[in-house]
Structure formats: structure tokens, C-alpha cells
Amino acid sequence: MGLAPNINYIDTPADIRDKYQYFTEADITSLRKVGYTAEFHSLENGVKDYVQNYLAGHKYR
Numbered sequence: 001m002g003l004a005p006n007i008n009y010i011d012t013p014a015d016i017r018d019k020y021q022y023f024t025e026a027d028i029t030s031l032r033k034v035g036y037t038a039e040f041h042s043l044e045n046g047v048k049d050y051v052q053n054y055l056a057g058h059k060y061r
Contacts, residue, residue, distance in 0.1 A: 012020055028036075041049065
């Protein structure tokens with residue numbers, strides 16, 4: 001979008017740190033077993049697609 005990165009880190013609240021699931025990953029075994037063979041987008045490509053095709057041109061600043 002031609003903008004400088006503006007990232008603000010917000011730490012996980014202390015009261016949920018011991019309960020928060022920091023890593024998630026879908027198990028697609030069942031999906032593959034029923035015949036789904038298409039590839040998935042990487043996180044980077046998904047974010048790029050979202051920014052370029054859905055956010056670009058809108059005023060979300």
C-alpha cells in the first residue's frame with residue numbers, strides 16, 4: 001500500500017497467559033481423506049492478497 005509499517009505490540013494480558021493458546025495449526029487430514037487436493041495459500045500470500053484486493057483503496061487508517 002506504499003505505507004510505512006505502523007505496528008503496535010500489545011502483550012497478552014497477565015490473567016490469561018497461562019490459558020492462552022499461542023500456537024494453532026489445523027489438522028487437515030480429514031479434508032485430504034475426502035479428496036481435497038488444492039494447495040493452501042501461505043500466510044504471507046494471504047495477507048498480501050487481503051491488503052491488495054480488499055484494503056487498498058479504502059480509508060482504513
